[in-house]
Amino acid sequence: MAVRVYVPRDATACALGADEVAERIRDGAAGRGIDVEVIRNGSRGAFWLEPLVEVETDQGRMAFGPVAPIEVPGLFEAGFPGDADHRLSLGAVEGIDWLASQQRLTFARAGWTDPLSLEDYRDTGGFKGLERALQMEPQAIVDEIKESGLRGRGGAAFPTGIKWQTVLDTSADQKYIVCNADEGDSGTFADRLLMEADPYQLIEGMTIAGLAVGASEGYIYLRSEYPHCKSVLSDAIDRASQAGYLGENLCGSRNVFRIELRIGAGAYICGEETSLLDSLEGKRGLVRFKPPVPAVEGLMGKPTAVNNVLSLAAASTVLAQGAAFYRDFGTGRSRGTLTVQLAGNIKRGGLVEIPFGETLRELVEGYGGGTASGRPVRSIQVGGPLGTYLPESHWDVALDYEALAEIGGMLGHGGVVVFDDTVDMAQQARFAMEFCAVESCGKCTPCRVGSVRGVEVIDRVIAGQDREFNLEVLDDLCDTMIEGSLCAMGGLTPLPVRSAIMHFPEDFGD
Amino acid sequence: MNASAVSLGEIVEAAVESHRGKVGALLPVLHAIQDKLGHIPRDSVPFIARAMNLSRAEIHGVMNFYHDFRSEPGGEHTIQVCRAEACQAMGSRELELHARDRLGIDFGETTPDGLISLEPVYCLGNCACSPSIRINDDIHARVSAESFDELISRLEAED
Structure with a gap:
């Protein structure tokens, strides 16, 4: 019987040579007359170990990593895929502490399965939530989501059940489910990982959402920067449709739910839900006034549940395992698991899923192992490009929505970007304004023009020109952006700018 | 198939046809044209406008808003x-x-x-x-x- 060898097809694994590794393993095995079946699984999110190659044995899966393409011949010489005594040998994959110490819920399947195999998905509990939802009244599904305490994972942390209730309560001839897969925050890749490793979980969650609110059409709005993801998702949608998990007569019932994959076109602002809806309608992605909220008037003016990838995926867990199971994972008002992405200058970067409550320091030093450069950590940006830069005095904050809000930060989509002591925080503040200038949709003047002026003022501060005066102008400008912008782009850009000035004044000539 | 063999109008028509009936199909249509030609020629805008019953200004506006769309040919x-x-x-x-x-x-x-x-x-x-x-x-x-x-x-x- 063929030996099963797993080589991830994930974008990061491929960016590190996984395709070539898979090719070399096939060739190497063929050359040695070893019968090998190479399976392209999803990534486990331990990106510091990618490409992470696994061999199925009687004792479980044995891992090797990071396996660069040039390491493959050496692995074979050491006995791979059999018992191989090699410096890249990590032993049983369950024994890798970085993974074993996590509490995988949404990402439980990631890395174990072939992302496109419906059989693998069903064998690991897939579609149980959908099967249950098909037996329930829409209100009962919404109640279950409410009881679970599930909150939006895109950044705003709005209770998902309440959003769904609004869509359910609004009568219309057509309603929509829109999955916001425009994961544009630097330092985040959780959505991408999930969609590439476990796309059926998202499809199932969206279908449950459709049943809950009475929507027959769903859209996944995926950013164009994710070509691997596009390929996995479109194949997954096709396969799920062919197998009756999407389309008419859903799983043999009278229900209908279709999903169309839509690709963005390189606009960060389209991650903002109303801008995303305009983009889906074929327009410039301009931010809309709220109210009306999309749950009342969304896509094409119809009630629309716009949810993040992880929120929708979690809905399948909530329905499969029950609200109580999900709820009891959390602390305080932050329920379920916390998904953090360790990125930037980090030794052991990747995806960490744990219960809420761990501190930033524990994450960065424990899981992250400090910086990749080996230099001291100086600044950590949490929550994407609109998130706060935190100095060491703030690293003992617990990572949950409330605790971060108390210190003026935000968890956002869970991106944690680490900088070592070579960082110039004035340049980081300048970039925040520059990014806003590039990506502003242009609707609100404080964001569109303020960001351009912001870059100019910071340049003057950096040049030491009327420092005190210009810092005051900048502060004033930040107030104007916060008060006068419709969405988080203009409204939160001052967060990284102000936190950089407040916590790292020495970089601004103080 | 290169652009000269098939007229711009036909390419646009095919792109629009493949997304007929879809909600707000302009982005998919623009992607389809760009995937085929490498860019969205300015001359194609009137064809897109006619085929989708939109104004040329609307199409121009959308093309300009998104970083991905280019109206001039790019490199290989x-x-x-x-x-x-x-x-x-x-x-x-x-x-x-x-x-x-x-x-x-x-x-x-x-x-x-x-x-x-x-x-x-x-x-x-x-x-x-x-x-x-x-x-x-x-x-x-x-x-x-x-x-x-x-x-x-x-x-x-x-x-």
């Missing part, structure tokens, strides 16, 4: 260098300068031989293994000046 290959924070933390500012220097062009430009277009990008979702670049649909991780040069040499050799 497109290289995107990530400029976002996670990559900055791993030296992308230097990589960006190196890329411009090596290719002799700025962002938004194409090498004189028409081989490579250089574009900025704000995150490729590869933030744990920064800095990242994308060459066409391939993403490359932990790119150094040396590995950048190697990748470029490979593209030049293929040419």
Whole structure:
């Protein structure tokens, strides 16, 4: 019987040579007359170990990593895929502490399965939530989501059940489910990982959402920067449709739910839900006034549940395992698991899923192992490009929505970007304004023009020109952006700018 | 199939037809045209407008809003260098300068031989293994000046 060898097809694994590794393993095995079946699984999110190659044995899966393409011949010489005594040998994959110490819920399947195999998905509990939802009244599904305490994972942390209730309560001839897969925050890749490793979980969650609110059409709005993801998702949608998990007569019932994959076109602002809806309608992605909220008037003016990838995926867990199971994972008002992405200058970067409550320091030093450069950590940006830069005095904050809000930060989509002591925080503040200038949709003047002026003022501060005066102008400008912008782009850009000035004044000539 | 063999009008018609009946199909239509021709020629705008019952201004406005759409032909290959924070933390500012220097062009430009277009990008979702670049649909991780040069040499050799 063929030996099963797993080589991830994930974008990061491929960016590190996984395709070539898979090719070399096939060739190497063929050359040695070893019968090998190479399976392209999803990534486990331990990106510091990618490409992470696994061999199925009687004792479980044995891992090797990071396996660069040039390491493959050496692995074979050491006995791979059999018992191989090699410096890249990590032993049983369950024994890798970085993974074993996590509490995988949404990402439980990631890395174990072939992302496109419906059989693998069903064998690991897939579609149980959908099967249950098909037996329930829409209100009962919404109640279950409410009881679970599930909150939006895109950044705003709005209770998902309440959003769904609004869509359910609004009568219309057509309603929509829109999955916001425009994961544009630097330092985040959780959505991408999930969609590439476990796309059926998202499809199932969206279908449950459709049943809950009475929507027959769903859209996944995926950013164009994710070509691997596009390929996995479109194949997954096709396969799920062919197998009756999407389309008419859903799983043999009278229900209908279709999903169309839509690709963005390189606009960060389209991650903002109303801008995303305009983009889906074929327009410039301009931010809309709220109210009306999309749950009342969304896509094409119809009630629309716009949810993040992880929120929708979690809905399948909530329905499969029950609200109580999900709820009891959390602390305080932050329920379920916390998904953090360790990125930037980090030794052991990747995806960490744990219960809420761990501190930033524990994450960065424990899981992250400090910086990749080996230099001291100086600044950590949490929550994407609109998130706060935190100095060491703030690293003992617990990572949950409330605790971060108390210190003026935000968890956002869970991106944690680490900088070592070579960082110039004035340049980081300048970039925040520059990014806003590039990506502003242009609707609100404080964001569109303020960001351009912001870059100019910071340049003057950096040049030491009327420092005190210009810092005051900048502060004033930040107030104007916060008060006068419709969405988080203009409204939160001052967060990284102000936190950089407040916590790292020495970089601004103080 | 090249553009001259089939008229622009027919290409647009085919792109619109393949998305007929879809909600707000302009983005998919523009993507389809660009996938086929490498850019969206200005001359195609009147055809798109007619086929989709939109004004030329609306199409122009949409094309201009999104960074991905280009109305001029790009190079044979497109290289995107990530400029976002996670990559900055791993030296992308230097990589960006190196890329411009090596290719002799700025962002938004194409090498004189028409081989490579250089574009900025704000995150490729590869933030744990920064800095990242994308060459066409391939993403490359932990790119150094040396590995950048190697990748470029490979593209030049293929040419």
